[in-house]
Amino acid sequence: MNQPPYTPPESFQGPIAVFGCGLIGASLAAAWSAAGHTVWGCDRRDLTLLLDKGWIRRQVPPEDLPQAKVVVLALPPQGIVAALRRIPFRPGQLVTDTGSVKAPVEQAAKVLPDGVRFIGGHPLAGDTASGFEAARTDLFQGASWVLLPSPAGPARGFLEDRIRELGAEPLTCSARRHDRIVALTSHLPQLLSTALAAEIAALDDPLADRLLGGGGQQFLRLAASPYPLWRDILSLNHEAVTTSLNDLFARASQPVEAQQADFRAANQLLARLGASSRRS
Amino acid sequence: MNQPPYTPPESFQGPIAVFGCGLIGASLAAAWSAAGHTVWGCDRRDLTLLLDKGWIRRQVPPEDLPQAKVVVLALPPQGIVAALRRIPFRPGQLVTDTGSVKAPVEQAAKVLPDGVRFIGGHPLAGDTASGFEAARTDLFQGASWVLLPSPAGPARGFLEDRIRELGAEPLTCSARRHDRIVALTSHLPQLLSTALAAEIAALDDPLADRLLGGGGQQFLRLAASPYPLWRDILSLNHEAVTTSLNDLFARASQPVEAQQADFRAANQLLARLGASSRRS
Numbered sequence: 001m002n003q004p005p006y007t008p009p010e011s012f013q014g015p016i017a018v019f020g021c022g023l024i025g026a027s028l029a030a031a032w033s034a035a036g037h038t039v040w041g042c043d044r045r046d047l048t049l050l051l052d053k054g055w056i057r058r059q060v061p062p063e064d065l066p067q068a069k070v071v072v073l074a075l076p077p078q079g080i081v082a083a084l085r086r087i088p089f090r091p092g093q094l095v096t097d098t099g100s101v102k103a104p105v106e107q108a109a110k111v112l113p114d115g116v117r118f119i120g121g122h123p124l125a126g127d128t129a130s131g132f133e134a135a136r137t138d139l140f141q142g143a144s145w146v147l148l149p150s151p152a153g154p155a156r157g158f159l160e161d162r163i164r165e166l167g168a169e170p171l172t173c174s175a176r177r178h179d180r181i182v183a184l185t186s187h188l189p190q191l192l193s194t195a196l197a198a199e200i201a202a203l204d205d206p207l208a209d210r211l212l213g214g215g216g217q218q219f220l221r222l223a224a225s226p227y228p229l230w231r232d233i234l235s236l237n238h239e240a241v242t243t244s245l246n247d248l249f250a251r252a253s254q255p256v257e258a259q260q261a262d263f264r265a266a267n268q269l270l271a272r273l274g275a276s277s278r279r280s
Numbered sequence: 281m282n283q284p285p286y287t288p289p290e291s292f293q294g295p296i297a298v299f300g301c302g303l304i305g306a307s308l309a310a311a312w313s314a315a316g317h318t319v320w321g322c323d324r325r326d327l328t329l330l331l332d333k334g335w336i337r338r339q340v341p342p343e344d345l346p347q348a349k350v351v352v353l354a355l356p357p358q359g360i361v362a363a364l365r366r367i368p369f370r371p372g373q374l375v376t377d378t379g380s381v382k383a384p385v386e387q388a389a390k391v392l393p394d395g396v397r398f399i400g401g402h403p404l405a406g407d408t409a410s411g412f413e414a415a416r417t418d419l420f421q422g423a424s425w426v427l428l429p430s431p432a433g434p435a436r437g438f439l440e441d442r443i444r445e446l447g448a449e450p451l452t453c454s455a456r457r458h459d460r461i462v463a464l465t466s467h468l469p470q471l472l473s474t475a476l477a478a479e480i481a482a483l484d485d486p487l488a489d490r491l492l493g494g495g496g497q498q499f500l501r502l503a504a505s506p507y508p509l510w511r512d513i514l515s516l517n518h519e520a521v522t523t524s525l526n527d528l529f530a531r532a533s534q535p536v537e538a539q540q541a542d543f544r545a546a547n548q549l550l551a552r553l554g555a556s557s558r559r560s
Contacts, residue, residue, distance in 0.1 A: 199528055
């Protein structure tokens with residue numbers, strides 16, 4: 001397209017550094033470099049593939065992150081917390097993250113020096129596939145992207161613009177409210193899908209795979225997700241996940257007759273979701 | 281295709297009556313009539329639409345079912361049990377069913393007169409959509425179709441041929457083993473998907489729908505299923521479902537570190553399923 005090259009506001013002129021070039025980080029690098037931004041990649045892995053694709057301009061070590069104008073921590077949640085504690089971010093930098101649990105990140109960010117603009121974030125995007133090999137520029141298309149509350153100003157405006165540039169929609173939500181909702185909408189589905197797949201495997205019955213219909217297979221698809229990421233998420237959001245699991249178990253244990261109201265509520269939710277996915 | 285018209289073995293020459301023309305029954309009628317069989321439909325609803333499509337030759341009342349050579353009970357499980365008790369099936373008839381719970385059906389079939397060949401069945405096919413409006417000839421393509429054990433002979437051979445004609449694969453499994461497996465592979469996914477959707481709805485938070493990513497949406501897709509069918513299934517398989525639910529809850533409640541083995545088992549199961557669905 002013949003659009004003029006993007007000119008960021010003076011204060012954030014400079015490279016966007018993406019720390020953690022897995023599925024999320026590499027997809028960000030791909031989409032933002034395609035939009036004309038200078039992107040640095042930082043990862044323990046060799047990023048020659050991303051350099052060759054033009055998704056990043058340089059591979060930098062963590063020591064160079066304080067030189068970037070904008071730093072995106074696209075690491076597993078424990079890595080985000082560790083990075084906030086260890087990297088000497090500088091006043092004037094905009095720092096954000098993509099972690100699926102927000103309260104511990106918000107807490108860790110309190111150690112940042114005055115003048116570092118930290119805005120926690122979480123794109124509701126992902127895949128059971130992981131690593132930069134699975135990255136794609138349209139990963140965030142149509143996704144919601146939670147941002148923690150922060151003062152209005154150029155940092156937030158810049159970040160919201162970058163999110164919209166990815167085809168995603170920024171929305172504001174407190175860390176506590178976010179963590180409680182995603183315990184139900186994301187963390188329990190993962191936990192239950194994995195546990196059910198493990199129960200089926202434990203049956204050790206050669207007919208079990210054959211007696212898995214289309215609905216069961218869809219339900220189990222999340223069970224392909226990698227443990228290391230989910231270990232972080234499930235342990236950092238342990239309280240909300242445990243509460244939600246107990247509530248869910250109580251609900252599912254009700255007598256069948258009492259579940260009619262749940263089926264009604266569930267049918268309504270699904271109809272609403274079907275309508276909204278048709279809209280998008 | 282220029283194949284000669286199908287000639288069934290002498291003993292099962294005659295119409296196939298499908299009792300219950302919802303998604304499953306109407307899809308059977310459509311596929312078998314397309315294969316050249318004479319199909320009767322029996323349903324409380326008016327079946328003019330199925331007559332017009334040529335999927336059934338006649339709509340018959342339940343009183344006429346003893347006149348058919350083959351009767352397929354494609355009703356919700358409680359309806360199958362009731363039909364086995366009430367309809368005066370005749371010696372020489374082949375009677376089968378498509379119910380998702382097999383032990384109560386096997387038990388109910390004990391009242392049939394000597395000489396009625398009853399072979400319980402369960403196609404692992406379905407959809408959250410219901411009713412003959414959702415029927416399609418390829419519903420059973422690639423599906424497993426459980427048959428309860430029965431003596432080898434023309435009745436079983438005829439039924440297995442009809443199942444293969446639908447593109448499905450007949451396999452033999454005892455009622456108890458079937459009910460235990462599908463509690464995990466089908467009934468728990470439905471129960472948990474519904475309960476989770478109801479929990480999300482109960483949050484009553486306008487952001488909840490927005491914080492539902494692709495994985496969570498897939499997990500919840502079964503929550504669109506209708507209550508009346510599942511009330512029957514969950515109550516008839518109550519013991520196996522309750523045991524499985526308790527086991528699953530115990531597994532999901534383990535400390536995160538203990539779940540590494542579950543993730544490994546789940547990842548392996550999913551890789552195997554992925555491989556087998558690519559094969560089909």
